[in-house]
Amino acid sequence: MLAKDFDTDYAPTWCPGCGNYGIWTALKEAFVKLGWKPDEFVVVYGIGCSGNMNDFVESSRFHALHGRAIPNAVGIRLANHKRPVICVVGDGDCYGEGGNHLIHAARGNFNLTVLVHDNRVFGLTTGQASPTAGKGYQSKSTPQGVIETPVNPLALAITQGVTFAAQGFAADMPRLSDLIAAAAKHRGFSLVNILQPCVTFNKVNTLEWYRERTYKLDDKERTKDEALKLVVDSKRIPLGVIFREERQTYEGSLPQLKDRPLVEKGPFSDLGSILDDFC
């Protein structure tokens, strides 16, 4: 397979210079590195500029409701846990509307990969501040500046139980592609927060802004405490695999799935024994 084998007949509709192009390229490269074919995995897309990638990548796909990609992905995993599932979502989508689902899917350690296009705005709805916007960020809906402090997605994910947490950068495609492949290979819940500019609406968190603050992490193993220390530092933004550990997945804990995927099981036919309890 080549990256272009994952293209569809539709060309992307993103603004020129959008970080989504970089993420899209890295994602297709990751599929090549993983050796996956289009009909072997499912991508669940959120709603936002990033979600429009649904039309530009050849694979089984589900274009979900805003904020609800993760529960759709959980259902898809439970129905057929042999099929890898990737979620392509935005920061508003995943950390705002869908925040509750992220917490609880992390707790379960479902074997999923969640790739978050983090550009700190709601792009598709024309630029409102998102949950990752800095305190004081001015937008159409927050002209006086955002009052809240931003969500810390990696700290949240790590404390709630993800077993693979990483941060990438849309402008560094080769490294991002490796991160995505590693996240997908990891057995458990993987979150990759992908920093990107929104060239049309976000005049604060530009490519330059990120370059000044990001640094590359080394590859060594880290305890949860060490990982959390790295991500709560507001001045320096780490790139790379921040935290990784092994824990039994939710799917792996279900006796119903011990032998085969749910969709391949024959129907339950012994109603009689259950009826005996009701006499």
Added chain:
Amino acid sequence: MNKNYTFKIGGEAGFGIMSAGLLFSKTCSRSGFHIFDYAEYPSLIRGGHNVMETHFGVGEVFSQERGVDLLVALNQETVDRHQGELKGGGGVIFDPGEIKVESLAKNFPVPLRKIVGEIGGPKVMINNVALGAAVGVFGLDIKTLLGVIGDVFADKGEDVVGKNQQAAQAGYDYVKKEDYVLQKLDTVSQSQKKLVLTGNEAIGLGAMAAGCQFYAAYPMTPASSILHFLAAKAEETGMIVRQAEDEIGVINEAIGASFAGARSMVGTSGGGFALMNEAVSLAGMAETPLVIVVVQRPGPATGMPTWTEQGDLQFIIRSGHGEFPKIVLAPGDVSEAFELTVEAFNLAEIYKTPVFVVSDKYLSESHRSLERSAVKAAALPKLSKRSLKANSYEHLAGGYTTELSEERIKHVDKRNQKTETYLKNHFQGPRLYGSQRADVTLVGWGSTKGPVLQAISNLESPTFSYLHFNRVWPLNSDLVGAELGKYKKLVLVENNSTGQLGQLLRQETGIEIKDKLLKYDGRPFYPEEVLKHVS
């Protein structure tokens, strides 16, 4: 004419009122009687006032009725509230050390607490002693009750079973010694033990029979017992049963599972269903088969969690923004709850759209006896092919987003066409119970079936009949209009304040039913109320 007997037990929450009632219901069923039981309880874990009543008879029992033959009072409140309900010839079992009962026909004082003390059991076992006494005064066989106790408490271990049986036997022996007699009922012979099921259990069994592979829910009264039942049987049936973080997660997970090829169902009540609405719309747009069980309770908002109402019909029919087909089924009794759940799965696969099974607390939590043959696994609904390309946006075949005018029209028409196809191929109109020439025909849906049928069956020559809707949306206007036109006088009977089925019938057929019997106090109809209205 049916002669049914009523056993009613009351006390504080925490005293095993519900399980005592079920033990009595099963004892009656194993003795060959048909039963219907009904419970009322507040939204509390301890204290409050709980009652459970078993109505039993030789013929079919359709609902609860006024009039109590035997009142078992575990606290004073039960006597104070319910002694007025006793029939002439009725009696009360009570502990004279704790409770005062004035005059009354037959007092059956039994030192419940003293007996439990002698056995060395916990205080809650007074309900077992009382059950044994109840069996005694009705002239039923104590061995039947002991057998039921043995089966129902089997997983609590021999010790617990033994003590409970001992308590029941002691209560029985006491009333025999004192020569307390209320009735001398004969066991009725039956070829096979009947099932004693609630509506929720029937729905759960229907899901199993239909090959449901994935059930998700968030705890909510009165739907939670579906979750508990399916979870308890999950390993045995191979079903994945999941409690998700909120109702939005619940329905989206089920949609994902269905998308990937699993037969899926979710269950909730009004407030939880409100949260699911956007995803109902998703199931319609993405064309993922889905069965949604809504067990109604009085609203709006938190309402009255442990009571009953038929208040969400219009909400369910209009659920999910945008225009897309949905099918709404509303079982009227336990047997229909099983059948229509199986049918729901079948319809969901054929039409690839959400299909609803609408129940209410009254149907979902009351037990009714059922012939075992009524609950048989039908042929499995054929699984429709999954495209694995779904989109919540308007989309082309292949799942690509579109905003083109001609494509939009094509896909809206395609979705709307499903409604027409269903009306032609699968819709069934209402069913008449009683004489077509009756003076009055009551028109209702869902669980009002029980009380109305009981009212009809209580008369030698009933002057009224019942037109029962259990497929409430969409409606074939011509068929339904013609049906309504056959009857002399129509009376609407609904457990809500606005007559929602009536509104729907007027909308679809132009026929307005002006005479309305509406009840919306959180309680089900009683046959006596129905009779009074039509007389």
